[in-house]
Amino acid sequence: MKKISAAAFCISLFMASCTPKASTAGPIGPAVSTAEQIAQGKTIFENACGRCHKLPDPTAHTSVQWVGIMNSMAPKAKLTDEQHQWVYDYIVSVKK
Ligand code: HEC
Incomplete structure (x- = not known):
């Protein structure tokens, strides 16, 4: 349940940013995630x-x-x- 609503929340964020496929193509650019997503990245990483x-x-x-x-x-x-x-954006955010 929790997982599903989190996913729905994130999908809506991705749609809002108009770049749903950005992460699949080539090297990932500078951090594009929100603070919320970076916090999720940290949890996933850990x-x-x-x-x-x-x-x-x-x-x-x-x-x-x-x-x-x-x-x-x-x-x-x-x-x-x-x-x-x-997770990538979290890792890069730690380095700065
Ligand atoms: C299913 C097991 C598994 C999981 C889950 C896993 N790793 Fe690894 N990781 C490995 C193995 C095996 C190696 C060493 C062999 C290799 O480099 O493929 C490794 C090596 C590494 C290295 C050393 C690479 C280097 O070039 O020195 C890093 C850094 C790393 N993992 C980061 C991560 C991160 C970040 C995640 C989470 C997204 C992760 N790993 C999840 C199995 C795993």
Whole structure:
């Protein structure tokens, strides 16, 4: 239930921004997520990215390296495209 309403909320945000497919094409650009989405990214990161290895340190890699790491790790963590984007934006937000 909670998950479904969160997803519906996020879909509406994506529709409002008119770029629903942005995260699937090539390298991800500068942070486009809202603070709300970045907060979700942090939660997803903490829950999904420490299962197979210890939680990675966002500052241990550059934002460019993180694009490649996330491209290989998002499928392992079974993230949706949106979750992939939010986790990436969270990681990059930690580095600034
Ligand atoms: C299903 C298991 C699994 C999950 C879930 C997972 N990882 Fe990994 N991760 C691995 C394995 C296995 C390796 C080492 C082999 C490799 O690089 O593919 C690794 C390596 C890494 C590395 C080191 C890469 C490098 O080049 O030094 C980072 C950083 C990383 N993962 C981040 C993440 C993040 C962020 C998430 C969450 C989105 C995540 N992982 C979720 C299995 C997983």
